[in-house]
Amino acid sequence: MGRDVKLYCHWTGGHHNQLFSDYHISITGDGRVYVSTDDLSDVKNATYRRNTGSVAITLCCAYDAIGPDDLGPEPPTEIQLNALAQVICVLADALDLTIDLNRVMTHAEAADNLDGLYAHEDYGPDSTCERWDLWVLREGDRPGTGGDQLRGNANWYRAYGNLQNI
Numbered sequence: 001m002g003r004d005v006k007l008y009c010h011w012t013g014g015h016h017n018q019l020f021s022d023y024h025i026s027i028t029g030d031g032r033v034y035v036s037t038d039d040l041s042d043v044k045n046a047t048y049r050r051n052t053g054s055v056a057i058t059l060c061c062a063y064d065a066i067g068p069d070d071l072g073p074e075p076p077t078e079i080q081l082n083a084l085a086q087v088i089c090v091l092a093d094a095l096d097l098t099i100d101l102n103r104v105m106t107h108a109e110a111a112d113n114l115d116g117l118y119a120h121e122d123y124g125p126d127s128t129c130e131r132w133d134l135w136v137l138r139e140g141d142r143p144g145t146g147g148d149q150l151r152g153n154a155n156w157y158r159a160y161g162n163l164q165n166i
């Protein structure tokens with residue numbers, strides 16, 4: 001692809017304990033990490049027209065989520081969000097990636113092509129809102145802050161993780 005691997009962060013829109021094989025890595029509501037393949041270069045069907053050269057990580061959550069102020073009865077859990085930051089850090093270390101918008105994106109950001117890679121028509125929160133995974137991490141957060149929070153947390157683990165004995 002002539003570019004770094006991209007890590008895309010999703011939610012499933014399903015239940016906290018419901019796994020789908022459309023993602024390489026799934027994190028259940030209790031923070032457990034499941035890997036659906038032994039080859040992260042497998043092309044999954046997770047991020048429309050962006051699957052080649054990417055790894056899809058998902059949080060099992062957001063069943064019946066309505067919008068940024070109502071993430072439904074099964075919103076992302078704190079332990080799940082924390083695990084996601086750790087998974088991003090581990091993958092970014094393994095793939096030698098800078099943890100920034102160009103390499104680590106929420107599906108909400110990817111759907112609106114916020115990395116400037118015009119892979120498809122916009123279909124995220126800035127346009128049709130067809131997909132808005134992790135646009136916010138918690139109900140009532142300022143819309144659009146999910147990706148920055150995840151990248152910030154993952155960069156924290158990258159900088160300080162081994163000092164904290166995780």
Ligand SMILES: [Zn+2]
Pocket residue numbers: 009010011046107131133
């Ligand atoms: Zn998604």
